[in-house]
Amino acid sequence: MRALEVSGLQKAFGGLHVTREVNLSVDPGERRLIIGPNGAGKTTLFNLITGELRPDAGSICLFGQEIVRVPSRRRAHLGLARTYQIITLFQNETLLHNVMLSLLGLSGLRWNPFRRFARQAGLIEAGRAALSRVGLLDMADRPLSDTSYGERRRVEIAMGLAQNPKVLLLDEPFAGLSLEERRDVQGLLASIPRDVTIVMIEHDMDVALEFAERITVLHFGEVMVEGSRAEVVAHPKTREIYLGE
Secondary structure (H helix, E strand, C coil), X not given: CCCEEEEEEEEEECCEEEEEEEEEEECCCCEEEEECCCCCCHHHHHHHHHCCCCCCEEEEEECCEECCCCCHHHHHHHCEEECCCCCCCCCCCEXXXXXXXXXXXXXXXXXXXXXXXXXXXXXXXXXXXXXXXXXXXXXXXCEHHHCCHHHHHHHHHXXXXXXXXXXXXXXXXXXXXXXXXXXXXXXXXXXXXXXXXXXXXXXXXXXXXXHCCXXXXXXXXXXXXXXXXXXXXXXXXXXXXXXXX
């Protein structure tokens, strides 16, 4: 059974087709990289998988369960979590509160998140554990506004991991990071156990290729190339898309 199976996925905005018959099969525990130039439809694909957009056609299965008609908020309960290309965090909240807020959708407190927040021992414990996994536990009570860009990226990953996902979608986790910060995030991703399947969009090819086991190349909403690192790098279509050869 595939961890994630996308079949014939299509999405258009008016006359603009942003996803064209996309097929994607990801095995449990796999590290899959999705690459492509700007406008290739990479983030749109993630938005379709998470339910933030509704496809015009096609199917999405998570461990064999069709989820196209499952509301976005329910997909987290099925083991799907993601990060975003543009960081979307609460600047005036602490790191711990940001992670705890990401857990509310999985708890009965989601409709009243600020009531007796400090008394929610289970959420606090889970939030601190997630921050520990990304090396930020000592900063748990620091306002997010007092952290670096790289630390905020790690908080986003902590928020995803806190939900105990089966499939984690990472949208450009290395974007805007310094060389040292990239190494930190590389080490963090390498430490995630294989019971979490990871699908990552990334433009930094050096770190991305080191991470990936299989690579999917999107171009104008279509899958153009797919295979191992060596196969994709050597494929003439990849060179054509990126280098115009």
